[in-house]
Amino acid sequence: MGTQTPAAIRFASKVARFRCLDSVPDADEAQKQEIEVLESIYAESLQILSEEGERPMLLRVEVPVALDSGSVQLLIETAEGQVPAGSVEELPPCVLFIALPPHWPLAGPATAAMVLEAPHMGSSELEALECSLEDETKQESSVFDWVCKLQEHLHVEDQLLLSSEMFREDNPMEVAMTLLSHNQRANHERRQRENQVCPVCFDELPGSRGVFLSCGHFGCHDCLQQMARLYTSEGDVTALRCPVPDCRVPCFDADVLRQLLGSNSKLLEKWEELSLKHCLDSMEDVVYCPRCDLEGDGQRVPCIQDNEHMATCEVCGFTFCGKCRTVYHPGTECASVDDRLDALEARAAGIGPEAKAARAELLTLRHLAKTTKNCPKCNFGIEKSEGCSKVLCGNCKTHFCWRCGKTITGYDHFATSDCRLFDDDEIRRWNQRVHQVDKAQARAHEARFLAQFMDPERLREQSRECPRCRAAVLKESKNNHLRCYACMTQFCARCFEVLPKGKASEHFNKLRSCPQHSDE
Template sequence: MTDIDCHAEQLDEVEALQAIFPDEIELTCDDAGQVELSLLVSPDLAGELGDKPLLLRAAAPPDEAPEISGGGYPSSGSAPGVPDVKNTVSQDKPRLGRSVSGQHAYAECEVRQLPPVQLQLKLPAGYPASAPPDFRLFCSWIDVGALSSLCQSLDDHWEQAEGSAIIYTWVEALRVEVLEFILKGPGSSDRATLTLESSDSCSVEADPRAVSECGTPMQTLQDLLLYDKGKGLDIWMQQQHVCNVCFSEHPGSHFVLLGGCSHSFCKHCVKAMAQIHVTEGSIAELLCPEVDCRAEIAPSALTQVLDEQGYERWQTLKLRKALTTANLVLCPRCEENGLETPVLPDPVDEEDEAMPVARCERCGYVFCAKCLSLYHGKEPCLAPEERAQQAAMRRLGTAQSVAEKRKLKREAQKGYLVCVDVGEDMLPIDAAGHSTEDRDSVAEGDKVIAVHAGVPDKLTGRALWDAKFDNICDLPTVLMESARPISIRLVRTRADAAIERVRQRRLMEELLTLKEIARESQPCPQCKVRVHRTAGCNHMHCSQCRAHFCYRCGAQMDSEDPYAHFKTGKCPTFDDAEVRRIAAQERQPGFVDHELQRLRAEFGDQRDLFLQFQQANGMQTAHAGGRGNVAARRRMGDVPCPTCGQWNGRVGNLNHIRCGMCRNSFCGHCRRRIHGVISHHYRGENACPQHFRAPE
């Protein structure tokens, strides 16, 4: 067989291999025209072990052996940021332990995928007629002694099939023998175990074609664990999963790993939740939706669902929360210029009555660290209205207002148009072209720079009169004799006065807005963020710092028992106006206030007071009505809780209901309590429907 015939057979064999192993083969050619290729041979662990994982074990040298007592790391559970899915991802860290004698340390972990063995081939001119392929074996977890035995096995296969295509036979032989190497390790009959060894400990002569890339057994063990996690995540991304928020099924690539825990939800639900909390500023509630988890969502997950503006706002809110915890404050002047400069206030002597002073290194602003206004020494902090006025004055004097001032000057130089239509009186203009009185938008002293024919929206052609080209003496004649309508262009001669009027107007609007906010809100006693109450009791829970305080007096309350503040008699749980609003709302047919009923059941004294108020005003109580009231509730889709009997309304038309009294989940269709994963109750044969259909 000539070299040309051999080369043709090589190309035919390579084409067949590409069809059989499309993802595992890589083909190249050297300068001499010889064919070079690389094949990845992966052991079929799933086909041999089924659902059982492979146990890896590595001996730790004495200088690396940690002090271990009682077993070390947990044997299962996925790492933070990796979905916890059965048969996909193994454990987070290796288990550490010692031998019975206590002199030898070891580490072990479970995996389901191993990196492939790489077979590099160069086909000589005489292959397959007379010469075998030149090959090398690479592996990151098999020691050099075992790889040398695999090289000898490939040589034996060539001797048996010399003169024919051998590459496919080698690949299948490698796949089988690598799996045998894994299974022959020490272990129980029902547990496959692979012991990792260092290549330096090999006692047999190494084959130069065997290249072992494994380092120390401990490092190899960690590398294999990371590889297993990566492959498991790739498999998980390709599978279909149910989102436990919307109960919809999506591929794993449409899910977001929360990062702080092993849970994941579809991008649509995570995006909606993140946008709501970031927009409202309640980033403390940006937690895992799982009730038993509530871990914080990692920034890597937020970057996938928030746009650039939303993510910057989240970072700003996060920074402010951290500064509050660290006793730092933001410079108010820099903040109004679009910058965020944290400042550490100077320490204050306990005997000194002066307020804490803060000095900004960036802009040099010296301010009170308590009220963020100009430093006032031993004087008491300014009232909220005075602080708002200072803040408004700073905002109007910033670089942004300077830009607005320049814009107003440019607009003043450009001028403005005033239309004089048929039958209207001409503007009073003196001989110098200036307006002699205020009229509508025209101020006294404004100067005429041009006169155009037509209305301002339809100006065409050259101006009837232009101050740049025409004589000022011709202006009165043009104004009086030109056919109506005409448009007169004027410029402000008192631009500074106009700018000052705009500044004063904006200052007044700013002060009125801040005054209204101060009147309708209460500052949090811990982070000073103003909180506005729309309805409900006087117990407030700050969404920024999670502090509990009273909306009526502003005092901070105990987080363990916040309602103890109302039992002292200083402040009522509900204001009189709120009681009257709730009473009027409850008189509407079919209305049930679940939160109010929960508070009544928890605080008996407040509940009795409200019942007395209802009886004194001739109102119907929430428990009155008998069978007719129950029938009306059922028609509306309300369902009593099977645990505590509390009536609960549905969210939309979902059959999954969470009781407002005992906080237990139950099904609105079968009236049974739901344990475990909510979505499992609505899946499978004879399962309850997920959505409620109202009777017609």
């Protein structure tokens, strides 16, 4: 207990009256036995403040505060009225300081000095409770009975009003923060002790062996570490979300990632760079200087554009338009893509470094015009390599139609408009993948079917390796003319020569060639 607190001052004045009293014979031994009993009951909640043999004996006991409804709503009294500050499921314990007279517990009634300290109670309320407690315990000589009497008074209802009248020395706002922070620490310590279930691997383990995310959900260290490493390596920091299906909030903050990746790891540095880039890209007034990244080496310099889309690079001093990334042109509209391409083509026709840069930019613009479109909400560039026409922006998570650029939610847009969900190129890619899958499934089915009737070692002996795709091909009976069902290649089982289509029999009809039928 700090010596400057009001409770410390009150306790010091009460202890002073015991220092002039003489001890009673055999009192020391009785006190020692009584303290041993108290330590067995209260364990860590009991603390002896005085030195061994020092009189009077000073004790400190932490007494839990009971909540009648399981939680308490904190209200702060202000000039505008009562303001809710939050709710708590646990209040800090009430601390009881006791000064025992030298004759305790042998002679006469116990006139012990008691002082209370409780963060949720005001000074006047504490002093009144101290006087009431001392009056009730004058006929009792047991510290255990005193603590039980105190517990009868420590009940808090469903609301706790904090006002400046209650706390003359403290600000009610600071008192509320003290109570809320204690409740948060208590909940964290309780969760660390309790068993938790990882939503990824479903293992049950103590909370101290995992990580609690900022959303409150738990995950084991190994699973969350794999998630952090995977998405950070792939550069997709927006996918680092809570693994609980009903949550999925981005709750991997810097403290959690330091714990998972290591404070000095390269992956953590990469995550910080990607997070900063994502933050800048999501800001509508941030653009990048087109000259500082002229070589395309990734040295992008962020600049702030004003309401007129004018931005100035602090590195090279280039003033440009934030919309079209060309020289700032006040009062005139931005050049269209076709106009920019025509200008670049004229510059690319020359010689020198400027023409070389123009040719590189021209190729880039042509590629971007063919493969990318801008998000209708954040204007972020999106590249579509495959899939349906419903596209998700990786920056702002907005769904939009790839064909018309409109923001959509479900798939009704493709049923009520001229936009197609799948274009011809995607259907062609799908057919190619399905054809490859069909052949792979056929080979797997053939292998499973043959494995039911043949010994695996014998199956390996009767198989031949395709000279083109290296797939295993079963040699049926004595026929040396084999066909690989993976790549449709015809070859000889004896010499492994690839046989021409439609003329495979010529290989076996030649003199000194391989026989078409043999036991080997």
